[in-house]
Amino acid sequence: MEANLKRGIIxxxxxxxxxxxxxxxxxxxxxxxxxxxxxxxxxxxxxxxxGKILDIHFDGEACAICTSSSSIMVETLTGKTVExxxxxxxxxxNMIDEKEYDEEILEQAIVYDDVYKQPNRKKCxxxxxxxxxKILGELEQNGTxx
Numbered sequence: 001m002e003a004n005l006k007r008g009i010i011x012x013x014x015x016x017x018x019x020x021x022x023x024x025x026x027x028x029x030x031x032x033x034x035x036x037x038x039x040x041x042x043x044x045x046x047x048x049x050x051g052k053i054l055d056i057h058f059d060g061e062a063c064a065i066c067t068s069s070s071s072i073m074v075e076t077l078t079g080k081t082v083e084x085x086x087x088x089x090x091x092x093x094n095m096i097d098e099k100e101y102d103e104e105i106l107e108q109a110i111v112y113d114d115v116y117k118q119p120n121r122k123k124c125x126x127x128x129x130x131x132x133x134k135i136l137g138e139l140e141q142n143g144t145x146x
Contacts, residue, residue: 006111013068013108018075019057020067028057029139031131035123040066044131048139051082058128065121069112070128076107082136089133096122 028045035041040062047055056078058070077085084105092109094101098116112125 001110001113009072009108009111010064010068013071014064017058017067017071019055019078020059020071022057022059028055029135031134031138033127033131033134035066035127037120037123038063040124040127042066042070042128042131044070044128044135046132046135048082053077053080053082053085056132058131062127063124065112065115065124066127069109069125072108072111073128073132076109077132085132086136089129089136092129093126096126 022043022045025047028047031044033040033042033044040060042058042060042062045055045057046053056074058074062070076088080088088105088109091101091103091105092112095103095106095110095113096115103110103113115121115125
């Protein structure tokens with residue numbers, strides 16, 4: 001993907017984040033994520049029914065990379081099955097860590113394919129995705145049906 005297109009997508013998601021703002025609904029699962037090396041703090045909410053991610057919201061104080069990554073994550077994972085989301089999460093993390101990944105399933109998240117060039121930004125790009133992993137891990141650990 002061309003660099004100016006990547007910047008445009010990131011800027012759009014930073015200036016107009018999708019589903020920013022939490023909802024008051026006890027059917028949502030919640031994770032609060034902090035990046036101890038900067039100001040990023042992201043709260044993630046997910047509604048999952050019958051193995052499908054119906055909705056994701058986020059909120060918090062975060063840099064442009066973290067905010068845009070949160071917004072792109074919302075669009076990428078909403079409507080996916082839990083299994084699809086887990087596969088996307090793994091491939092996204094592999095991309096950030098310069099490991100082998102399938103770019104076809106990452107959709108807009110591919111805009112962070114060169115964030116590894118700025119190691120101090122890796123956590124910014126990963127933090128909201130780790131929130132989803134945390135929620136899914138807790139559901140699995142509790143034996144809660146997705």
